[in-house]
Amino acid sequence: MSKFTEINVRSASSQALSAREQSRMAKRQAVLSTAAQLFNERGFHATSLDDIAARLGVSKPTLYYYVKSKDQILLECVRQGLEMTLEGIEVSRQAGGTALDQLEACMRVYARIVTMDFGMCLIRVGDEQLPPESRKALRRMKAQIDLAFRRLVEAGVQQGLLAPCDPKMTAFMIGGALSWIGKWYDSGGAYSPDEIAEQAVRTLLQGVLLRESET
Known part of the structure; x- marks a missing residue:
């Protein structure tokens, strides 16, 4: 069937x-x-x-009753990946809490989405194959994701919850690291999407250096 x-x-x-x-x-x-x-x-x-x-x-x-071309299919796949991400980030922000609470929630959402078909397509295939106008529209949506992370980092610093940093550079690093999950994720691997998201958030926010209090 x-x-x-x-x-x-x-x-x-x-x-x-x-x-x-x-x-x-x-x-x-x-x-x-x-x-x-x-x-x-x-x-x-x-x-x-x-x-x-x-x-x-x-x-x-x-x-052809449902789609016009392979380019249109790719456009819709990438668009859905972006829309899922933006919607997930907005829901996480609306849930409230401190800037750090919202940042963690948004990071988990993003890490989870890039392990899904449309989110993974956004990362693995991207928009480079699309016509210029479609590419511009999608890149504007991508910029919204970066801006959401940037604002939360900036707010976290202002609230004294994050170490002083360059919000733009930090947002790029967070987004880049989480996006890369979509490149190497394997649904048959040892870790579930939730486990990967949790480990990614912990590593990005807490780092890997051993602190004196932990020795």
Whole structure:
């Protein structure tokens, strides 16, 4: 049974008019999710629409009902990765607490998202393959992530919770380190995404030097 057939079965109980649109949206999302997995596994250039159709268990012409091109698929995958990150960061900030509490929460969210299909696609494939206008739009979204980290670092310093530092450089270091998880993460590895996120946050905030009080 193909993924599309499974979606049809699950959608069968949906109500009349909205059911068709819900089914189409679910199938389109299946296309994007499957494409993100393949981009992460093989790379963008090494993945064809035929590969995506084969994994979904449908014909290639069927894909064109949901997407126009492989470039559009990549754009949507990267956009979803960015939107997930921005939404997660905003929810973490809205939860309140000190600047340090919010920074830790945002770091965990980011570290967790880059182990997911769309978040990983954002890191492994990026936006370099996209047309200039799309690339500009996505990079504006990326800048929002950096700005959120930068403001929290700056607030943490002002509140006396973080050591004095250059907020811009520190935000770059935090974002870069967490992003790199998406490069090497292996779902079959020894550590779960939550364990990786916890270790990453601890290392970035506490460092690796042994303190005198710990000897």
